[in-house]
Amino acid sequence: MKNLLVIGGSYFAGRVFVELMAQSDRYRIHVFNRGHLRIGIPGVVQLTGDREIADQISDSIPDHHWDAVVDFCAYTPGAIDTLLDNLPGTVGHYIFISTTSVYAPTQNVPVTESAAKVDGPQPELGEFAEYGYQKWLAECAAQKKCQSKNIAYTILRPSIIYGRYNYAPRESFFFDHMIANKPLVVPEDPNIFYSFVWVDDMAEMVAACLENEAVQGQAFNIAGEEMISYIRMADTIEEVCGRKIERRPMSIEQIIRQRAPMPFPPDAHLLYDGRALNQTIGYEHTPFILGIAKTWNDYQRVVQRRIASQQGRMKARSIA
Numbered sequence: 001m002k003n004l005l006v007i008g009g010s011y012f013a014g015r016v017f018v019e020l021m022a023q024s025d026r027y028r029i030h031v032f033n034r035g036h037l038r039i040g041i042p043g044v045v046q047l048t049g050d051r052e053i054a055d056q057i058s059d060s061i062p063d064h065h066w067d068a069v070v071d072f073c074a075y076t077p078g079a080i081d082t083l084l085d086n087l088p089g090t091v092g093h094y095i096f097i098s099t100t101s102v103y104a105p106t107q108n109v110p111v112t113e114s115a116a117k118v119d120g121p122q123p124e125l126g127e128f129a130e131y132g133y134q135k136w137l138a139e140c141a142a143q144k145k146c147q148s149k150n151i152a153y154t155i156l157r158p159s160i161i162y163g164r165y166n167y168a169p170r171e172s173f174f175f176d177h178m179i180a181n182k183p184l185v186v187p188e189d190p191n192i193f194y195s196f197v198w199v200d201d202m203a204e205m206v207a208a209c210l211e212n213e214a215v216q217g218q219a220f221n222i223a224g225e226e227m228i229s230y231i232r233m234a235d236t237i238e239e240v241c242g243r244k245i246e247r248r249p250m251s252i253e254q255i256i257r258q259r260a261p262m263p264f265p266p267d268a269h270l271l272y273d274g275r276a277l278n279q280t281i282g283y284e285h286t287p288f289i290l291g292i293a294k295t296w297n298d299y300q301r302v303v304q305r306r307i308a309s310q311q312g313r314m315k316a317r318s319i320a
Helices: 012-022 054-060 077-086 123-128 131-148 171-179 199-209 230-241 252-258 275-281 288-319
Strands: 002-007 027-033 045-048 068-071 093-097 152-158 160-162 184-187 196-198 218-222 247-250
Touching (some): 152 199, 160 199, 199 288, 218 275
Parallel strands (some): 002 027, 068 093, 093 152, 160 196
């Protein structure tokens, strides 16, 4: 049995990937993270430590040959260097989960892997000003470090990920408006488009890259083929949920002036070309409507647990 090391793996895409791999008998799976959310999956070894502290990496991770390392939570070049310089054992294939946020803003869409990258922080993004730039620097560090250590590497850049365990207000933004009968601001311009990837598809694609020589030494976008607008998103959710969402059309100028909360930019495409990886590994994405339908089923269970928890707390207070 081969050894797979996952850095992160407790939240969202990382957790879905670990759950998928735990169904296989090909790899012995180790997960290294700070342990804030325990994995609790039979057969998965939980290793606790901070990936940015050298001693915790070298002390907590066993000295094995790691046939594959999948890194879900590196956000700076320093995090890459600290991990690979202190990781016990040897590494056959390092996969870094980056982001399409590394691309410079452009109207030439869909964006391919060779497009220009950000060349500095983006102040217009507020608290996320450093995110894309640091991820790009991390990509450069991963390539340089892996080449110096003779480690095969692959860089994967997912677009907008949706699905179970999603902690970001993306599809849940629409679900919550529908559940609360709250008007949803919808841009009047229907021609701003976004690329999505269902988290289960992403997990399968990452799995298909493990020790795959065809993807090594390269960077790939992970993006579904469908072009999704705000209107298409709302229409799809109404169709799978069987409920209407009250819509409040606004011009882009109004949205910006009123600072209306929205999960995606109303005035810029986030549209990426994922065909290179699809063709390399022979993958076909789940249709958006099916992914949203499954996501809605998962989200209803989350809402039910939330309601049950609130009722439990209220009952406890009443007894006290």
